[in-house]
Amino acid sequence: MRQDMEILTKEHGINSFKMFMAYKDVFMLRDDELIDVFKTCKALGAIAQVHAENGDVIHENQKKILSMGITGPEGHMYSRTEEVEAEATHRAIVLANQVNCPLYIVHVMSKSAAKIIARKREEGCVVFGEPIAAGLGTDGTHYFNKCWQHAAAHVLSPPLRPDPSTPGYLMDMLASGELQLTGTDNCTFNANQKAMGANDFTKIPNGVNGVEDRMSVVWEKGVMTGKLDPCKFVAVTSTNAAKIFNIYPQKGRIQVGSDADIVIWDPNQTRIISAKTHHHNVDFNIFEGMECHGVPMYVISQGRIVVEEGELHVSQGVGRFIATPVYSPYVYACINERDQVRQPHRVQREAFKESTNNMVTDGIEPEFQKDTCCVLSQQSEFHSRPPTRSGARNLQDSTFSISGAQIDDEDSPRSGIRVHNPPGGRSTGLW
Ligand SMILES: NC(=O)NCCC(=O)O
Numbered sequence: 001m002r003q004d005m006e007i008l009t010k011e012h013g014i015n016s017f018k019m020f021m022a023y024k025d026v027f028m029l030r031d032d033e034l035i036d037v038f039k040t041c042k043a044l045g046a047i048a049q050v051h052a053e054n055g056d057v058i059h060e061n062q063k064k065i066l067s068m069g070i071t072g073p074e075g076h077m078y079s080r081t082e083e084v085e086a087e088a089t090h091r092a093i094v095l096a097n098q099v100n101c102p103l104y105i106v107h108v109m110s111k112s113a114a115k116i117i118a119r120k121r122e123e124g125c126v127v128f129g130e131p132i133a134a135g136l137g138t139d140g141t142h143y144f145n146k147c148w149q150h151a152a153a154h155v156l157s158p159p160l161r162p163d164p165s166t167p168g169y170l171m172d173m174l175a176s177g178e179l180q181l182t183g184t185d186n187c188t189f190n191a192n193q194k195a196m197g198a199n200d201f202t203k204i205p206n207g208v209n210g211v212e213d214r215m216s217v218v219w220e221k222g223v224m225t226g227k228l229d230p231c232k233f234v235a236v237t238s239t240n241a242a243k244i245f246n247i248y249p250q251k252g253r254i255q256v257g258s259d260a261d262i263v264i265w266d267p268n269q270t271r272i273i274s275a276k277t278h279h280h281n282v283d284f285n286i287f288e289g290m291e292c293h294g295v296p297m298y299v300i301s302q303g304r305i306v307v308e309e310g311e312l313h314v315s316q317g318v319g320r321f322i323a324t325p326v327y328s329p330y331v332y333a334c335i336n337e338r339d340q341v342r343q344p345h346r347v348q349r350e351a352f353k354e355s356t357n358n359m360v361t362d363g364i365e366p367e368f369q370k371d372t373c374c375v376l377s378q379q380s381e382f383h384s385r386p387p388t389r390s391g392a393r394n395l396q397d398s399t400f401s402i403s404g405a406q407i408d409d410e411d412s413p414r415s416g417i418r419v420h421n422p423p424g425g426r427s428t429g430l431w
C-alpha cells in the first residue's frame, strides 16, 4: 500500500487519500491501520481524508434495528446517529494528531462532528472540515417520508440529520471559519438502483446528488441569509479548496497567469431546482423545488464559455486532469515546524543509586515506625502515602487497584476495620 501511495503522489499528481472508518468488513480501517496510513501520508506530504463514522457501532445498530422490524430508510438514520459520527471524528483527529499528520474530514454532516472539529482546531490540531451541499441544503426529516423512493433517495452516509436546524448550524460554522470548505460527495443512484435495499435499509446504495447545485445551495443558504459575504462564498466554494489541495493560484483566483475558469454569477436571477431540468443522469434531485437566488449566467472553463444563460455547451473529453503536488504550504507549514519543536526530550539525570534505607519514615514517630513499615509494604501496589500520625490510612490515597484488591482487604470483616492509633488513643473502635 505504501508503495502504491508513493507512486500515486510522485508519479501521478495525487496528494490526498480517503480512508473509511465505516463500512465494516468492506472498506473500514481499524485504528492501527489508520495510524499506518496517516504516517505514510505524512511521510509523503499528502493529505489524509477520512469518512468518519464508527463502523463497528453501525454494524451492531443495524442488526438491532432490523430485528425490531425496521427495514425502511429511517433505519439508515437510526443506525448512524450523530454520536457515531462524532466519536469517529474525534478519534480520527486524535490519531492523526498523534503522528502529526494533517487531516481532512469529508462530508461533515452533524453539529456534534462540526463542534469536535472546531474544538480540536482551537487546540491546535491541523484538521479541515468539509460540509457538503446535501447537509447544507436539506435535512433528515425526509427519511420519515411515507414514499419509500423519496426517503431512499436521501440515503447517504453519514446521513442527513433529523434536527432541521443542522444545515443552518453548519453554515454558521463555515461563516465563522470553523469549517473551511464545501464539497458534494456527488454519488447518485436512480430509483431502481436504490431499490436494491427495498426490504433492508442496509442494502440501499449510499449517495446523493450535489455537484450541479452546490454553488446555488451555498449562495441561497449562506449569502441570502446574511451569513456569508460574496468573498467568503468564493472562499468556501473555491479558493480554500485550491489552497488545501495545493493548486492555488492556478485555481481559486482570478488573475493573469491563473486558469481561465470563471463563473459570472447573477445574484438577481432566480431558478428552481428540479430533476426535470437538471443535467444529472439521475431521476431524483434532493433539492427538488428549492428556489435559489443567484444563477450562473456564464461559466468559462479553460477560456471557453461552457454555460451560457442556462444552456450547456460542453463536449466530452475536453476536461483535463490537474496534478495536485504534495506538501501544500497551507497544510504543511505548521506540520513541518511542529516536527522540529514538538519532539519529546530526554531528561538528563544522574544514574540511579540504590539507597541503603529504602523506607521513607520522615516525620513519623519512632514508636509507630514498625507498624508503618508493615503498612507501607502492604500498600506497595497502591499509590502510597504514609499513615497519618494516628496510624490511620491516609485518606489522600487511592484504595483502587486494577486487580480489584482493596488497600484494607486484610482487615476483615470490612465493616469492622481496626484502627491502630485513632485520635484520642488506641481502641477497637469502628469507622
Ligand atoms: N456520502 C456517501 O454516502 N457517499 C457514498 C460513499 C461514501 O460513503 O463516501
Ligand SMILES: [Zn+2]
Pocket (backbone or CB within 6 Å): 051, 106, 107, 157
Ligand atoms: Zn464517504
